[in-house]
Amino acid sequence: MDLDVLIEKFQAKDEKAFEKLYAMYSDSMHGVIFNIVRDHGIAEEVMQDVFIKIWHKADSYSKEKGRFFTWVLNISRNAAIDKIRSKAFKNSKQNLSSDYFVDIIEANDNLDNKTDAIGVKNFVSKLKQKCKDIIELLYFKGYTQSEASEALDMPIGTVKTRNRNCIQELRNMVLN
Amino acid sequence: MDINAYIASGVLELYVAGALSEKENAEVYALIQKHPEILQEVLEIEAAVVKLTSSTSQRNNLHILENVKKELGFDGNDTKVVSLVKPKYNWITYTGWAASIVLAFGLLWTVNQNKQLQTDIQVAETQQSLLETQIENSKNSLAEANTLITVLRDDNIARIPLAGQGNFANTYAKVYWDKNEKRIFLDAQGLPDPPEGKVYQVWSLKLSPLTPTSLGTIDNFISDNNKIFEIENSNESEAFGITLEPAGGSETPTMEFLYTLGVVAS
Numbered sequence: 470m471d472l473d474v475l476i477e478k479f480q481a482k483d484e485k486a487f488e489k490l491y492a493m494y495s496d497s498m499h500g501v502i503f504n505i506v507r508d509h510g511i512a513e514e515v516m517q518d519v520f521i522k523i524w525h526k527a528d529s530y531s532k533e534k535g536r537f538f539t540w541v542l543n544i545s546r547n548a549a550i551d552k553i554r555s556k557a558f559k560n561s562k563q564n565l566s567s568d569y570f571v572d573i574i575e576a577n578d579n580l581d582n583k584t585d586a587i588g589v590k591n592f593v594s595k596l597k598q599k600c601k602d603i604i605e606l607l608y609f610k611g612y613t614q615s616e617a618s619e620a621l622d623m624p625i626g627t628v629k630t631r632n633r634n635c636i637q638e639l640r641n642m643v644l645n
Numbered sequence: 646m647d648i649n650a651y652i653a654s655g656v657l658e659l660y661v662a663g664a665l666s667e668k669e670n671a672e673v674y675a676l677i678q679k680h681p682e683i684l685q686e687v688l689e690i691e692a693a694v695v696k697l698t699s700s701t702s703q704r705n706n707l708h709i710l711e712n713v714k715k716e717l718g719f720d721g722n723d724t725k726v727v728s729l730v731k732p733k734y735n736w737i738t739y740t741g742w743a744a745s746i747v748l749a750f751g752l753l754w755t756v757n758q759n760k761q762l763q764t765d766i767q768v769a770e771t772q773q774s775l776l777e778t779q780i781e782n783s784k785n786s787l788a789e790a791n792t793l794i795t796v797l798r799d800d801n802i803a804r805i806p807l808a809g810q811g812n813f814a815n816t817y818a819k820v821y822w823d824k825n826e827k828r829i830f831l832d833a834q835g836l837p838d839p840p841e842g843k844v845y846q847v848w849s850l851k852l853s854p855l856t857p858t859s860l861g862t863i864d865n866f867i868s869d870n871n872k873i874f875e876i877e878n879s880n881e882s883e884a885f886g887i888t889l890e891p892a893g894g895s896e897t898p899t900m901e902f903l904y905t906l907g908v909v910a911s
Contacts, residue, residue, distance in 0.1 A: 533671060
């Protein structure tokens with residue numbers, strides 16, 4: 470089914486459309502959330518909150534403002550970041566591991582059962598440090614281009630082209 | 646614009662990441678609408694990112710969906726909130742009908758009032774024209790009365806009392822003769838109403854020899870209120886008489902019905 474139609478149905482409170490969108494994006498969101506909170510129980514909790522919120526706030530999405538995926542990604546990242554900033558979280562987790570998403574992927578045995586897993590594992594194993602940094606900040610942490618430019622100490626133009634090259638490599642590995 | 650250069654700039658990767666400003670997002674969306682190759686590029690970037698991020702998920706997440714569905718109260722048969730059957734007639738319908746009925750009665754009442762008012766106006770207009778007629782009549786009477794006063798006060802006017810004759814001894818009349826204006830005013834207050842088919846006829850008389858000249862009949866005797874009649878008289882009258890004649894008058898006076906007679910003082 471066309472994604473636009475699916476999203477319209479979802480916005481009209483169609484439960485089946487919601488379940489389809491969940492199937493499309495839940496692993497991705499769980500990955501992003503887990504990468505931030507680094508705790509399976511808390512990641513599940515945040516996931517649940519995120520998708521309930523998405524259902525209730527369906528009206529606030531409009532395709533003129535961006536991709537539906539990006540909208541869900543933003544909600545997930547913000548919910549996960551809010552969680553690790555909360556007092557309860559800070560009390561239970563004194564030190565967050567400083568691992569990148571890359572480390573999680575490399576340690577992920579579950580991936581062996583997934584079709585694209587080999588491609589992704591291949592990809593991250595060859596990934597240059599600059600790519601790791603930039604992907605981590607832009608996709609997993611939700612940095613804006615200027616925030617990323619500042620954090621990585623490189624001009625915005627360089628952030629854009631470098632990121633493009635990194636994603637191009639990823640595409641070559643997982644989509645072909 | 647150079648589409649390939651735009652794609653190569655890396656802006657679309659940031660678009661998918663959500664790293665652009667709201668304004669920049671709107672610009673990208675506008676270009677996607679125009680250029681399908683940009684949409685294709687966005688879809689591929691998105692697919693790659695979805696796969697990458699999914700790889701950091703170490704679990705199967707279907708059980709979370711079950712929890713979410715339970716929380717949201719999904720019943721599984723997809724009837725949704727929208728399918729709630731609305732009552733066929735809601736309060737708006739009832740209020741609407743009530744308002745219409747009130748309005749209809751209001752209109753009827755207004756139309757009725759309007760008719761009533763128009764009738765009232767007609768009645769008033771009729772009354773007004775009646776009053777105007779009365780005023781006109783009164784004015785005429787006043788004018789007549791004023792003329793009469795003038796006549797009575799005028800020294801040049803001769804007063805001739807007409808005395809009842811024979812069977813009609815109890816009747817009387819008076820003639821005021823304005824010789825200058827060649828007219829008389831006959832005060833016939835002392836005469837009874839003439840019987841039907843008969844009229845009074847006024848005569849100017851010469852005495853030697855006795856020559857009557859008709860001054861005319863009084864056709865409006867009964868309808869006249871003050872019984873004073875103005876009659877032209879250019880004769881050298883020596884006496885005046887009044888007889889009762891058949892309607893239309895006679896050539897010569899019918900002496901049996903001579904009511905009153907009076908001689909002009911010389």
